[in-house]
Amino acid sequence: MPRIGNDRAPQPATIRAVDLGKRYGSPGAGGVQAMAGVDLDVAAGEFVTVVGASGCGKSTLLRIIAGFEPATDGTITVADEQITGPGPDRGVVFQDYGLFPWLTVSENIAYGPRQKRYPSAVVGEKTTRVLEAVGLTRFARSYPGQLSGGMQQRVAIARVLANDPAVMLMDEPFGALDALTRSAMQAELSRIHRETGTTVLFVTHSIEEAVVLADRVVVMAGGASHGVPGHIREIVPVPLARERDATSPEFNELKRHIAALVHEGVEAAA
Amino acid sequence: MSTTTSDTPTTSGTGTPRRPEDASTAGPSTPGAVQPPAGRRLATGLRSRLPSAAGWRGTASTLALALPVPVLGILLWHVGVQQGWTLPFGIQMAFLPTPAAVLTRMIDISVGGQIDDAFSGTLIEHLTASTGRVLTGFGIAAATAIPLGVLMGRFTVVFRLLDPVINLVRPIPVTAWAPLALLIIGFGDRSTIFLVFLAAFFPILLNTIAGVRRVPVRLLEAAAMLGTKQAQVLYKVVLPSAMHSIVGGLRIALGLAWVILVVGETVGISTGLGSMITQARDMSKTDLIVAGMVVIGLAGFLADRLLVLLVKVATRGRPTLS
Ligand SMILES: Nc1ncnc2c1ncn2[C@@H]1O[C@H](COP(=O)(O)OP(=O)(O)OP(=O)(O)O)[C@@H](O)[C@H]1O
Ligand SMILES: [Mg+2]
Numbered sequence: 217m218p219r220i221g222n223d224r225a226p227q228p229a230t231i232r233a234v235d236l237g238k239r240y241g242s243p244g245a246g247g248v249q250a251m252a253g254v255d256l257d258v259a260a261g262e263f264v265t266v267v268g269a270s271g272c273g274k275s276t277l278l279r280i281i282a283g284f285e286p287a288t289d290g291t292i293t294v295a296d297e298q299i300t301g302p303g304p305d306r307g308v309v310f311q312d313y314g315l316f317p318w319l320t321v322s323e324n325i326a327y328g329p330r331q332k333r334y335p336s337a338v339v340g341e342k343t344t345r346v347l348e349a350v351g352l353t354r355f356a357r358s359y360p361g362q363l364s365g366g367m368q369q370r371v372a373i374a375r376v377l378a379n380d381p382a383v384m385l386m387d388e389p390f391g392a393l394d395a396l397t398r399s400a401m402q403a404e405l406s407r408i409h410r411e412t413g414t415t416v417l418f419v420t421h422s423i424e425e426a427v428v429l430a431d432r433v434v435v436m437a438g439g440a441s442h443g444v445p446g447h448i449r450e451i452v453p454v455p456l457a458r459e460r461d462a463t464s465p466e467f468n469e470l471k472r473h474i475a476a477l478v479h480e481g482v483e484a485a486a
Numbered sequence: 487m488s489t490t491t492s493d494t495p496t497t498s499g500t501g502t503p504r505r506p507e508d509a510s511t512a513g514p515s516t517p518g519a520v521q522p523p524a525g526r527r528l529a530t531g532l533r534s535r536l537p538s539a540a541g542w543r544g545t546a547s548t549l550a551l552a553l554p555v556p557v558l559g560i561l562l563w564h565v566g567v568q569q570g571w572t573l574p575f576g577i578q579m580a581f582l583p584t585p586a587a588v589l590t591r592m593i594d595i596s597v598g599g600q601i602d603d604a605f606s607g608t609l610i611e612h613l614t615a616s617t618g619r620v621l622t623g624f625g626i627a628a629a630t631a632i633p634l635g636v637l638m639g640r641f642t643v644v645f646r647l648l649d650p651v652i653n654l655v656r657p658i659p660v661t662a663w664a665p666l667a668l669l670i671i672g673f674g675d676r677s678t679i680f681l682v683f684l685a686a687f688f689p690i691l692l693n694t695i696a697g698v699r700r701v702p703v704r705l706l707e708a709a710a711m712l713g714t715k716q717a718q719v720l721y722k723v724v725l726p727s728a729m730h731s732i733v734g735g736l737r738i739a740l741g742l743a744w745v746i747l748v749v750g751e752t753v754g755i756s757t758g759l760g761s762m763i764t765q766a767r768d769m770s771k772t773d774l775i776v777a778g779m780v781v782i783g784l785a786g787f788l789a790d791r792l793l794v795l796l797v798k799v800a801t802r803g804r805p806t807l808s
Contacts, residue, residue: 284707304713314708318726318804328712359805379712 228415229295229305229382231258231281237289237445238276250276252289252445256434261413265426267478268436273446274419277436278385281417282308294383304328307376309386313368315360321371322347322356328379342378349408350374366397373405377412386418390425402428406458423474424462430454435477450477560585583773591773592780595762605762605774613785615757619675619750620743620789623682627739631687632732635694640724645695652691660685660746673754678747685746686739693735697728729807733797737790744786759785 236254241247251273258264266274279285280292283302292299294306302308315324322343329339347353350370360368369389376384390398402425409416420426426433433452438444452474456466563585566573570580583591594600598607638645660681671677701724709723725732751760759782766774801807 282707282711284710302707302710304711306711308707308711310704310708312704314702314704316705316708316723316726317806318729318801331713331715331718361805375712 227295227382228261228413230260230293231256231383231415231417232293232296233257233277233281233290234292235290236277236280236287236292238273238280238285239288240440248440249445250440251447253447254290256448256451258415258417260415263409263416263418263429263431264434265418265420265430265432266434266436267420267423267426267474268446268449269439269478270421271439271441271446272436273439274436275387276446278308278387278417278419281383282306282385304332304379305382307379307381307384309369309372309376309384309389311388311391313360313365313372315368315371315375317360320357320359321352321363324360324371325375325378328375332379346374346378349377349411350404364397366393366401369393369401370404373408377408381414383415383417386416388419388421391421398425405429410458423471423478427454427456427467427470427474428460428462433474435474437478437480449480452477581772583776587773588776588780591777595774595777605766605771608762609781612757612759612762613781616747616751616759616782617785619678619758620682620740620747623679624686624740624743626679627683627686627743628690628736631690631735631739632694635691635732636698636720636724636728638691639695639698639728640720652688656688656692660742661749664749664752667750668753675755678750678755678758681746681750682743685742689738689742690732690735693731693738694728697731697735698724700731701727726807729801733793737793740789740793741786744782744789748782 233254233256236256237252238250239247240250254273254277256264256277266277268274276285280287281294281299283299283306308314316327319327325346326339326343329342334342343356344353347356350373352367352370352374355363355367360371363371372389390401393401405416406429416429418426418429431454433454435449435452436446437449438446440446452470454470456464456470460467563579563582565571566579567582567584570578572578590600592609594602594606595609596607600606634648638648663684664681667677667680671680705723705727706719709719714722747758748760748763751758752764755761759778763775763778766772766778797807
């Protein structure tokens with residue numbers, strides 16, 4: 217198995233949110249309090265998934281950590297540093313990929329390392345290694361528009377990995393994929409996480425996916441449309457060994473527990 | 487490309503220029519220009535980049551379909567002139583030259599030896615003069631409208647500062663500028679070039695603004711999280727993403743440039759295709775007028791093809807750019 221990332225081991229980072237809140241729009245009556253009072257500690261190298269009903273602020277939380285949106289309350293740090301904007305230490309994988317359609321697969325992947333002005337030999341080596349890791353070597357010269365959704369998402373993941381991110385932020389990355397591709401991608405992501413040790417924050421609507429992947433599952437509830445700002449309802453640890461069996465009783469017990477939390481969250485708010 | 491309908495470039499007030507055709511009609515054998523929608527199109531996507539037997543057959547069938555209508559048209563034209571048909575709008579075909587007469591005239595102005603009058607063999611001189619004016623006016627328009635459009639598309643303040651002025655000036659037909667241009671600039675090259683510039687400026691500007699404003703936010707976010715410096719966003723994301731729209735504007739502008747050229751060359755200029763047509767009218771040489779029209783049409787068509795080819799070469803056939 218090829219090693220991913222830099223020769224120096226990438227340094228996974230902690231994420232720490234304290235009393236984090238977000239209000240969209242004007243500070244006055246016109247605004248929407250999307251999220252409030254979120255406390256979250258993610259250890260370096262941890263894989264944390266986030267579930268919750270639509271509108272509870274999952275994307276908002278992720279976008280604040282990515283630096284796309286400023287928080288309006290509380291503090292958020294990654295590797296003990298205040299977030300001031302987007303940066304290559306926090307790689308983002310979008311549901312709709314966000315690949316540059318005019319660049320080939322390998323150019324998309326080389327984009328980040330080139331921005332860092334690495335010598336071209338280093339860029340080439342990184343690109344080759346990451347391409348191999350996601351199994352797309354044969355498609356290096358294809359354009360994203362020529363690839364299936366699953367392959368495009370692998371390119372998006374590879375593009376982020378090539379930057380040796382301290383944190384990977386993924387917002388429903390597999391939401392648009394068919395079930396078969398989806399479970400293959402989950403296995404691949406698990407393996408990549410094992411090999412790189414990167415911290416991952418992963419938003420999903422699938423509770424099963426959340427349990428398959430996570431060290432801990434963050435269950436969020438509320439949301440502006442429920443009259444309660446989005447908040448964390450509970451954080452559920454997943455004490456199952458890796459290579460999880462989705463049919464085992466323990467797995468299903470966890471799934472049921474989390475599903476109940478998600479639904480309670482909706483009913484309590486309604 | 488499913489977005490092409492919303493990409494329809496904006497035209498300025500003069501004439502009805504040729505619309506840049508949808509990429510999918512550009513010919514089945516165009517390598518690299520095909521961009522299948524996301525989905526399981528890998529195999530077809532890769533195959534369609536290679537010219538193939540099917541591609542050539544496609545070209546042949548395109549030709550087979552493209553030819554009958556013009557041939558029939560020329561035939562009807564010939565018969566109509568001979569029979570002295572009167573068409574709607576009171577068009578008296580008897581006053582038209584026959585296709586053969588036009589062809590003779592075209593050969594004569596190109597290489598001489600047919601009619602032997604003052605116009606014999608002068609085509610190259612007229613064509614060169616006209617092409618020079620079109621390219622100069624169009625070049626100045628592109629060099630000013632694209633940067634201005636980028637500024638207006640990127641910065642709301644600039645947009646709000648200039649948009650009202652542009653909306654006031656733009657509806658004035660360029661033809662209406664012609665008399666004024668003659669008075670304030672005078673006879674000669676410069677007033678014609680000015681008119682061409684005016685005609686070309688607005689389509690380029692408006693399409694650049696539209697293209698820059700339509701840059702997907704997701705791509706800007708992707709660039710930011712990959713560490714793109716603010717100053718580089720323009721070259722790395724905005725321009726590539728707006729390219730398609732800008733090229734659409736350039737093509738409309740180039741078409742308009744040829745349209746307005748004839749107006750600009752009507753008065754006080756002795757070379758150029760427009761001037762040739764004007765002189766032909768004064769001498770009632772209809773065959774020369776039609777020959778001039780055909781040349782202008784061909785020149786406009788070739789200029790458009792050349793522009794498209796140039797863009798394709800410059801962007802190395804990358805999808806969504808060319
Ligand atoms: N840019 C914005 N401007 C105003 N309100 C917004 C904006 N983005 C999100 N919101 C609101 O904030 C709340 C939380 O949105 P968010 O997208 O974070 O939810 P989510 O949990 O990701 O939902 P989903 O599961 O549907 O993706 C919603 O009520 C939404 O309407
Ligand atoms: Mg969301």
